[in-house]
Amino acid sequence: MKDQQLTSLLNQMTLEEKIAQLQQLAANFYEGAEEGGQITGPMASMGITDHMIENSGSVLGLSGAEQVIAVQEAHLRKNRLGIPLLMMADIVHGFKTIFPVPLAIGCSWDMERAELSAEIAAKEAAVSGVHVTFAPMADLVRDPRWGRVMESTGEDPYLNGRFARAFVRGFQGNDLTDDVSRLAACVKHFAAYGLSEGGRDYNTVDLSERQLREYYLPAYRAALDEGAEMVMTSFNTIDGIPISGNVKLLRQLLREEWGFDGVLISDWGAVKELIPHGVAEDEAEAALKAIKASVDIEMMTECYVHQLPALVADGQVDESIIDEAVLRILKLKQRLGLFENPLRGADIEKEREVIFCEAHRTAARELAVKSCVLLKNDQVLPLTTEQRIALIGPFANNGDILGPWSWLGSTEEASRLAPALEARAAAGKVTVAEGSGIESFTEEQWLEAKAVALEADVIVLALGEHSDMSGEAGSRSDICLPEAQRELLQRMKTLGKPIVVVLFNGRPLDLSGVIENADAILEAWFPGSEGGAAITSLLYGDENPSGRLTMSFPVSVGQIPVYYNHFNTGRPLHAPGADKRYVSQYLDIPNEPFLPFGFGLSYTTFSYSEPNLSGEIMTKDQPIKVTVTVTNTGNVQGEEVVQLYIRDISGEVVRPMKELKDFAKISLSPGECKEVSFTLTEAQLRYYHSDLSFSSDPGQFKLFVGPNSQEVKERDFRLTLA
Known part of the structure; x- marks a missing residue:
């Protein structure tokens, strides 16, 4: 269907039919769907009529080729103009084949594998009839108390932008019309949702526009520059205005300044939430503010369908604004090829071949290997085949390793640690005990675990968070391991055996009670469907850990927010000659994070030469080339992130x-040297000034190269703009 045909179609629609296109409803509203479509918020009586459903524009949380085909065909029989539905769902880190959570994927620093994970997720979802995924999440996060940190790739705007681009490429490919194995990507949550006060979900955000542009907007912009078709509004306020009614942020910045002409959708219920936020008196005012802010689709509340007709009738809303929104939705359906092929991609036979196939599971296993981060190793790892292993802990044989937003993943089919270790070790060398629950600990559990541990050469403790402890609405004020597990670890320490802790979690943790009692710590995050196999290959040295943190681990929750790209202050802690008290510091803990951004250990070691610069003066036309020689000084092959x-x-x-x-x-390889080169340009030195102009300043700069943000070698250079 061509653009002029879309305009003709729009002109045939009644006002009520147009407004219904702006309504997104959950799957269980539709004929052909089984009861219980994916619901992520409270369900209330919405007063939705059959006519509204027949003319609605999109469905939330429906998947499975058979159901999608049934719903789409039933809809097209009833829709007067034959306008197909858009099928949307949260395909965040996998469909049926679950990859590590995005925070873990970030720790891989591997854009190709990140892109592949999104491509595989798209293939599985598309063959099940999904058209749009609510991903990637490009929120920058500096507070690990926030549960949704697991959906982010970390605390750095540049790295988040690189990953956002990779995910969009993977989901969308090059041509959504011809390639029915891809999905339209919806970048979220616009904007600055990751800065929620106190790390509490849905909470207020307060920051300057300069900080917003400098740190929080770049990753969303990167996703849009890569071609993301949709944007989702966030739940929070900025400068006192909830995003779903924020004209300055949505219509002026996103639409007019950035030129985004794709579909803008609210998060679940966010339009109606303008009322409890305190900027709308009733549903009519909520609808008015959201449509004026250019929100095209209202997800799972009914302000638009109930209130926009009267708002148009009394002149408060010009129908042309509604036409613009509907046309954007129709164009997305056109780009997906839905007018020619309403059942796009949905294929019952192919579903059986594609979903959770061996090639996809292999890719998930490989990315899980690259995502794990070795945090500590006092010459305990790797394990040897002949060692007697006591595998103990609530995650020893637990399939709850997929993490939040894995709604179609199977914990029963997940690769668990116990069988994976038993298969890799010599016969009879692995003994398993639960030791404790995630939040419970009994003497009976302890006695069983103790007996197993006393017969072992090495204790492997599989500890962590239940998946409900992170994700949406999973904010926590205490981010230590649950007390029951710390008690188990402390008692195990008294047995005098080497202890390896494997952590399953969705956020950076306060490792108090862990770091001092463990001889080695492997951060596995929620590693996905192939987690057990991936972790086993790392524990036995079949693979060498190469993950590097993309979010700092705090010494304690009292440090939060703690992040590497902080300011110096006028009284920095280490200023020469400074008074030891009257500096910016805590009296009881260090300023620095426990584990810094970029950190990660390996089974080998690396050395860095001093950085070499092509010159010490940079101009707009003359970049500086930076070279450093990295040497593997250990005995095994390894990967380093320079x-x-x-x-x-x-x-x-x-x-x-x-x-x-x-x-x-x-x-x-062992003993191998490699020269690594970077080209640093003047454009990379630009930032937002106080007047919001974007430029660089002439003067002195420092350059740092190293394996993480703390262990670096530095050089000076100057920028000259004259």
Whole structure:
């Protein structure tokens, strides 16, 4: 269908039919769907009529080729103009084949594998009839109390932008019309949702426009520059205005300044939530503010369908605004090829071949390997085949390793740690005991675990969070391991055996009670469908850990927010000659995070040469080439993430102590040296000034190269703009 045909179709629609296109309803509203479509919020009586359903534009949470075909065909029989439905769902880190949670994928620093994970998720979802995924989440997060940190790729705007692009490429491919194995991507949550006060979900956000543009908007912009078809509004306020009614952020910045002409959808119930936020007196005012802010689709509340007809009739809303919104929705359906092929992609036979196939599981296993981060190793890992292993803990044989937003994943079919270890070790060398529950601990559990541990050479403790402890509405004020598990670990320590802790969790943790009692710690996150196999290959050294943290681990919750790209203050802790008390510090804990951004250990070691610069003066036309030689000084092959940071010594506004500007992931054999080169340009030194202009400042800069944000070698250079 061509653009002029879409305009003709729009002109045939009644006002009520247009407004119904702006309504998104859950699957169980539709004929042909089984009861219990995916619901993520409270269900209330909405006063939705059959006519509204027959003319609605999109469905939330429906999948499965048979159901999608049934719903779409039933809808087309009833829809006067034959306008097909859009099928949307949260395909965040896999469909049936579940990949590690996005925070874990971020720790891989591997854009190709991240893109592949989205491509596979799209293939499985598309063959099941899904058209749109509510991903990627591009929110920058500095507070691990926030449950949805597991959906982010971390605390750095540059790296988040790289991953956002990779996910969009994977989901969408090159041509949504011809490639029915891809999905339209919806970047979320616009904007700054990750800055919710206190790390509490749905909470207020307060920051300057300069900070918003500098740190929180770049990753969304990167996703849109990569071609993301949709944007989802966030639940929070910015400058006192909830996003779903925020004209400045949505219509002026997103639409007019950035030129985004795709579909903008509210998050679940967010339009009606303008009322409890306190900016709308009733549903009519909520609908008025959301449509004026250019929100095209209202998800799972009914303000538009009930209130827009009267708002148009009394002149408060010009029908042309509704026409613009409907046309954007119709164009997305056109780009997906739905007018020619309403059943796009849905294929019952192919579903059986594609979903959870061996090739997809292999890709999930490989990415899980790359996502795990070795946090500590006092010469305990890797394990050897002949060692007697006591595998103990609530995650020893637990399938709850998929993490939040894995609604079609199977915990029963997940690769669990116990059988994977038993298959890898020599016969009879692995003994398993639960030891404790996730939040419970009994003497009977302890006695069983103790007996198993006393017969072992090495204790492997599988500890962590239940998946409900993170994700949406999973905010926590205490981010330590649950007390029951810390008690188990502390008692195990008294047995005098080497202890390896494997952590399953969706956020950076306060490792108090863990770090001092464990001889080795492997951060596995929620590793997905192939987690057990991936972790086993790392524990036995079949694979070498290569993950690097993309979010700092705090010493304690009292440090939060703690992040690498912080400011120096006028009284920095380590200022020469400073009074030891009257500096910016805590009296009881360090300023620095327990584990910094970029950190991760390996079974080998690496050394770095001093960075070499092609020159010490940069201009707009003359970049600086940075080279450093990295050597594998250990005995096994390993991968290293070489990281490049800069610091602007004198900006018009205060600049961070370090900013990541580039990185390279390299593989080195034992004794091998490799020269790594980066080209640093003037454009990479630009930032938002106090007047919101975007430019660089001449003057002195520092450049840092190293394996993480703390262990770096530095050089100076100057930028000259004359």
